[in-house]
Amino acid sequence: MTAQTRIVKGFDLALARRDFAILGREVHGKPLVYLDNAASAQKPRPVIDAMAHFATSEYANVHRGVHFLSAVATGRYEAARETVRRFLHAAHADEIVFTKGGTEAINLVAYSFLEPRIQQGDEIVLTVMEHHSNIVPWHFLRERRGATFKWIDVSDDGALDLEELALAIGPRTRLVAVAHMSNVLGTVNPLKEIVRLAHARGVPVLADGCQGAVHETIDVRDLDIDFYALTGHKLYGPTGIGALYGKRALLKSMRPFNGGGEMIREVTRAEISYADPPARFEAGTPPIIEAVGLAAAISYLDGLDHEGLRAHEQALLEHARKELGALNWVRIIGDAPGKGPILSFEAEGMHAHDVATILDREGVAVRAGHHCAQPLMERFGVASTTRLSFGLYNTHEEVDRAVAALHKARKILG
Amino acid sequence: MDDSLRELYQEVILDHSRHPRRFGALAGATHVGEGHNPLCGDKVKVYLDVGQDGRISDVRFEGRGCAISQASASLMSEMVAGRTVGEAEKLMDGFLHLVKGEGGSELNDEDREQLEVMGGVSAFPMRVKCATLAWHTMKSALEGGTSARTE
Numbered sequence: 001m002t003a004q005t006r007i008v009k010g011f012d013l014a015l016a017r018r019d020f021a022i023l024g025r026e027v028h029g030k031p032l033v034y035l036d037n038a039a040s041a042q043k044p045r046p047v048i049d050a051m052a053h054f055a056t057s058e059y060a061n062v063h064r065g066v067h068f069l070s071a072v073a074t075g076r077y078e079a080a081r082e083t084v085r086r087f088l089h090a091a092h093a094d095e096i097v098f099t100k101g102g103t104e105a106i107n108l109v110a111y112s113f114l115e116p117r118i119q120q121g122d123e124i125v126l127t128v129m130e131h132h133s134n135i136v137p138w139h140f141l142r143e144r145r146g147a148t149f150k151w152i153d154v155s156d157d158g159a160l161d162l163e164e165l166a167l168a169i170g171p172r173t174r175l176v177a178v179a180h181m182s183n184v185l186g187t188v189n190p191l192k193e194i195v196r197l198a199h200a201r202g203v204p205v206l207a208d209g210c211q212g213a214v215h216e217t218i219d220v221r222d223l224d225i226d227f228y229a230l231t232g233h234k235l236y237g238p239t240g241i242g243a244l245y246g247k248r249a250l251l252k253s254m255r256p257f258n259g260g261g262e263m264i265r266e267v268t269r270a271e272i273s274y275a276d277p278p279a280r281f282e283a284g285t286p287p288i289i290e291a292v293g294l295a296a297a298i299s300y301l302d303g304l305d306h307e308g309l310r311a312h313e314q315a316l317l318e319h320a321r322k323e324l325g326a327l328n329w330v331r332i333i334g335d336a337p338g339k340g341p342i343l344s345f346e347a348e349g350m351h352a353h354d355v356a357t358i359l360d361r362e363g364v365a366v367r368a369g370h371h372c373a374q375p376l377m378e379r380f381g382v383a384s385t386t387r388l389s390f391g392l393y394n395t396h397e398e399v400d401r402a403v404a405a406l407h408k409a410r411k412i413l414g
Numbered sequence: 415m416d417d418s419l420r421e422l423y424q425e426v427i428l429d430h431s432r433h434p435r436r437f438g439a440l441a442g443a444t445h446v447g448e449g450h451n452p453l454c455g456d457k458v459k460v461y462l463d464v465g466q467d468g469r470i471s472d473v474r475f476e477g478r479g480c481a482i483s484q485a486s487a488s489l490m491s492e493m494v495a496g497r498t499v500g501e502a503e504k505l506m507d508g509f510l511h512l513v514k515g516e517g518g519s520e521l522n523d524e525d526r527e528q529l530e531v532m533g534g535v536s537a538f539p540m541r542v543k544c545a546t547l548a549w550h551t552m553k554s555a556l557e558g559g560t561s562a563r564t565e
Contacts, residue, residue: 028416351480353454354423357541361416370455383455383478412423413481 011308030363180212185334447555
């Protein structure tokens with residue numbers, strides 16, 4: 001039995017790979033090895049089929065018409081919301097707001113929740129491992145409202161410094177914004193502990209779950225977290241859809257985000273009143289087909305053996321770490337205990353873009369650059385890194401092909 | 415090895431990137447430009463000393479980047495020194511055409527021969543911006559701007 005066909009605790013890799021037709025294609029005459037999953041994951045057949053079926057035979061606008069298809073489409077859209085609720089273990093479906101992605105979800109919290117509550121000199125606690133999507137919306141509040149930042153550092157292995165975090169939260173802290181999982185280091189942050197520390201001082205917490213939602217089980221009630229943002233396309237779902245979980249009382253207290261149809265209660269010439277959440281935050285026609293696709297992706301993941309899948313992805317990470325760790329010209333960046341299946345590295349004398357170009361010619365797709373995490377690059381003293389990020393369909397042979405391609409890069413550039 | 419890779423990373427390119435010519439700051443430069451590729455975070459700074467006669471008497475560059483961007487900056491600095499601003503801009507036009515696979519017929523034989531080592535970039539559309547960063551930076555410096563970006 002080869003690794004290609006092996007079954008880890010009920011997770012059947014060969015069977016899962018058959019759901020991703022794109023894995024059968026070639027790139028530059030070589031079989032594709034897709035190791036850029038943290039940027040975006042490929043889409044399984046059931047997701048594509050669900051969207052095609054919905055568009056083919058059930059589509060109409062939602063919440064509007066009295067006609068048959070409008071009712072069917074509304075049912076599907078709201079069922080998708082329920083699927084996301086279940087996925088996050090939220091108490092109520094109205095705590096799930098559909099957005100166009102993780103970025104919009106965080107911008108929504110910045111605009112609708114935090115901006116009216118923040119004054120000159122108030123603080124937002126951030127970590128240096130944040131993606132720009134969890135930095136730039138707060139910079140807007142720095143520019144517009146005079147908010148200040150407290151940056152929490154990581155240790156050399158990429159673990160968050162919780163002591164520093166605890167000390168950083170003070171009387172003027174208005175929010176802690178933290179990645180659930182780093183898109184560069186793979187570090188998984190202890191959300192429950194972070195929430196406990198923040199709530200002890202009355203400070204709400206937002207988690208950027210764009211990576212975390214893919215690999216971790218999330219129970220927003222157990223975490224007691226205030227906001228959790230996720231995106232569909234990294235979760236094997238379509239682009240153009242994401243979700244924001246927010247506690248019901250918080251969402252109810254927030255001003256609208258965009259203005260338009262769907263988000264009002266009543267509009268007169270003189271004034272308006274707003275709909276309750278989640279409609280209040282979903283102005284205009286939402287990404288309906290994409291919501292159906294996101295629900296299909298979550299259902300698809302639900303159908304896989306979670307423990308087996310996790311063990312498989314961890315085995316891939318371990319294999320890559322062992323292979324790259326053995327090379328004295330490679331420096332792995334991020335080695336925190338319990339990290340997710342993301343491996344960034346710097347190769348001596350080789351720029352990440354040159355490495356990625358040579359890997360690409362071998363059919364191996366990786367990400368090279370600053371990964372939209374420039375404060376983190378600065379922390380580790382690098383301009384860019386090469387990143388392998390694993391998905392459910394990757395194999396040990398693919399890791400070997402990436403490593404062989406890296407040796408080739410060394411031969412050309414070293 | 416893949417022919418297009420061999421073409422891209424030929425020895426001259428690697429030599430320029432490992433041992434960049436005219437690397438460093440230039441005190442008393444008349445024109446300075448900073449270039450930035452926001453996609454990869456690469457940065458380059460180009461210093462030019464342009465005399466009253468419109469001739470570029472000295473060129474230097476500083477920065478960090480991939481082999482392509484470093485080699486291109488090195489080659490550019492070597493080649494534009496001693497030319498007039500007009501000649502340097504004409505050389506740039508030819509270079510841009512060359513790396514985009516659009517010919518570069520305006521180059522004279524000698525320039526073409528020297529720049530042709532960068533021609534392999536045309537087979538890698540995602541890397542053209544790496545090759546052009548230093549040149550755009552030079553242009554913005556000559557035009558009196560301070561920053562250029564490629565993305």
